[in-house]
Amino acid sequence: MTDLTERLQAAETLAREAAALALRLRPAHGSAAITLKGAQDWLTEADGAVERFLSDALRQRFPQDGFQGEEAGLHRDGPLRWVVDPIDGTSNFAHGGQRWCVSVGLVTEERAVLGAIVAPELNQCFLGAEGRGATLNGRPIRAAATAGLSRAIVECGWSPRVPNDAYHALCQAVMGQGAMLRAGGSGTLGLADVACGALDAYVERYINLWDVAAALAILSEAGARVSPFLQQNAAGKGAPILAAAPGIAAPLAALTGMVLEG
Numbered sequence: 001m002t003d004l005t006e007r008l009q010a011a012e013t014l015a016r017e018a019a020a021l022a023l024r025l026r027p028a029h030g031s032a033a034i035t036l037k038g039a040q041d042w043l044t045e046a047d048g049a050v051e052r053f054l055s056d057a058l059r060q061r062f063p064q065d066g067f068q069g070e071e072a073g074l075h076r077d078g079p080l081r082w083v084v085d086p087i088d089g090t091s092n093f094a095h096g097g098q099r100w101c102v103s104v105g106l107v108t109e110e111r112a113v114l115g116a117i118v119a120p121e122l123n124q125c126f127l128g129a130e131g132r133g134a135t136l137n138g139r140p141i142r143a144a145a146t147a148g149l150s151r152a153i154v155e156c157g158w159s160p161r162v163p164n165d166a167y168h169a170l171c172q173a174v175m176g177q178g179a180m181l182r183a184g185g186s187g188t189l190g191l192a193d194v195a196c197g198a199l200d201a202y203v204e205r206y207i208n209l210w211d212v213a214a215a216l217a218i219l220s221e222a223g224a225r226v227s228p229f230l231q232q233n234a235a236g237k238g239a240p241i242l243a244a245a246p247g248i249a250a251p252l253a254a255l256t257g258m259v260l261e262g
Contacts, residue, residue: 004114007062008129011104011116011214014057018050018102019120022087025049046093050086054104058082065106068236069210081107083213089186098122103188105213110230115214117192126192128218136196143224144197144245149255150178152248155190157204158183161238166205173255174203187241191215194243195222201244201252208238215243225249228261 025046048071055067055074066078069086082104087093089100098121106113114129126141128134134141146152156171175181182199184190187207193199195218212229219226224243232239242249242258253260 004129004132007106008114008116008127008132010058010061011106011114012118012125012127014054015102015104015116015118016120016125017057018054018086018104019118021053022046022050022093022100022102023120026093047086047090050102051084054082054084054086054102070208079108080113083107083210085188085208085210085214088188088211089184092185097185099184099186099189101186101189101192103210103214105210105215105217107213107216107230112213112216112220112230115217117188117214117218119189122189124189124192126195126214126218128195128221130217130221132221134195134218134221136192141196141222143194143219143222144200145247146200146245147247149174149248149251152177152179152200152245153182154179154201154203154252155182155184155193155199157187157190157202157207157241159204159206159238162205170203170205170256174252177251177255187211188215191219191241191243194224194245195219197245200248201242203240203242203244203252203256203258205240206238207241209233209236212241219243225260225262227253227258 051069066081067076068083085103093100101119103117105115117126154174190202194202227242244252
């Protein structure tokens with residue numbers, strides 16, 4: 001793709017601008033704005049405003065490209081499709097926490113092309129593109145070299161679409177191998193942490209496309225093993241995700257019953 005560099009630069013720029021917009025729209029934690037209006041109301045407004053900003057900006061720069069986010073009314077078709085999560089980690093965001101991000105990915109029907117993930121309050125910018133490698137704040141990143149589940153740190157993502165018993169069984173299975181569990185409240189950043197080696201694996205039984213679209217390209221370029229999410233997500237909805245350091249990917253896939261690309 002001759003304009004891959006242009007698109008990656010645009011993704012980074014717009015993700016940073018969208019993150020700044022989200023910060024401006026967030027009332028101070030515990031402020032009267034939250035108390036009087038209700039956290040869910042202003043959070044929904046902030047989510048929508050950031051997504052509309054990204055939709056408009058990407059349409060202006062790349063009118064031939066498609067677009068997908070959480071709001072169905074902004075969907076556009078195209079052979080290349082921008083998939084965004086305006087605020088991932090909304091609970092953290094609403095509670096004044098730092099672990100949230102803006103995610104901007106570009107995909108085709110079969111593969112992830114590029115991704116930009118900006119977590120402004122963590123001072124993190126993850127970038128990745130086909131054949132260009134993956135970086136965190138401009139420095140190359142690689143998945144961890146962890147060789148066994150007993151030494152691994154694993155995040156098991158939770159979804160309301162998965163019964164609690166199934167989620168608890170997943171956590172118990174992972175802990176049964178001696179792995180340490182972690183929960184960070186942002187699936188996108190959990191996947192990004194696998195790419196940079198801060199986390200050894202992320203697994204979730206059901207996650208939306210906009211939560212993973214940007215991370216998929218970053219993970220691939222960082223050498224992580226990943227489940228075939230786009231192939232399993234043919235209907236454009238949700239699917240399971242497994243992303244892991246190469247040394248623990250196969251045993252974790254066997255343990256969870258998930259499959260890996262390749």
